[in-house]
Amino acid sequence: MTNIYKYDIVVVKFPFASSLKYKARPAIVVSSNIYNKNTRGTLIILAISSSIENRLDFEVFVKEWKEAGLLKPSIFKSAVATIQRDSIITKLGKLQDNDIKNLNNMLDMIC
Numbered sequence: 001m002t003n004i005y006k007y008d009i010v011v012v013k014f015p016f017a018s019s020l021k022y023k024a025r026p027a028i029v030v031s032s033n034i035y036n037k038n039t040r041g042t043l044i045i046l047a048i049s050s051s052i053e054n055r056l057d058f059e060v061f062v063k064e065w066k067e068a069g070l071l072k073p074s075i076f077k078s079a080v081a082t083i084q085r086d087s088i089i090t091k092l093g094k095l096q097d098n099d100i101k102n103l104n105n106m107l108d109m110i111c
Contacts, residue, residue: 004029004036004043004088007095007103009068012045013087024089025049026070028103030080041085046103047077060106062099069093076103078110 004010008029013022029036031044048062050072055061062074069092095103 002091004085004091005094006031006033006036007100009048009070009092009095010045011089011092012083013089026074026092027081027083028076028095030103030107042082043085043088044080044082046107047079047081048074049077050074058106058109060102062095063102064096064099067093067096068099076106078106080111 006029010027010029011024012027014025026048027045028048029043030046036043048070050070052061052073052075055075056078059078060076062068062070062076065072065074
């Protein structure tokens with residue numbers, strides 16, 4: 001996998017609880033570039049979902065979703081996780097400046 005940077009949009013393997021199968025899901029890397037180089041091979045991500053009808057009040061729309069490499073209108077979910085770098089399937093794109101600002105405002109609200 002190529003270098004991964006903060007605000008990259010990636011597709012991650014999310015495992016099913018009851019089996020060894022997984023489902024590919026988009027996520028945004030929120031850990032700093034210094035952290036992303038750690039020798040443990042972990043990244044901190046935030047889930048992205050196209051299930052916008054289930055949006056919580058503080059979850060934010062990705063306004064420039066096409067430019068970021070997403071396939072559908074999406075939201076930043078409030079689910080933060082630490083994952084292994086090898087859980088990344090591919091990199092889709094990078095978040096645009098306006099969406100970075102909105103994401104950081106949301107993170108300030110929930111963290």
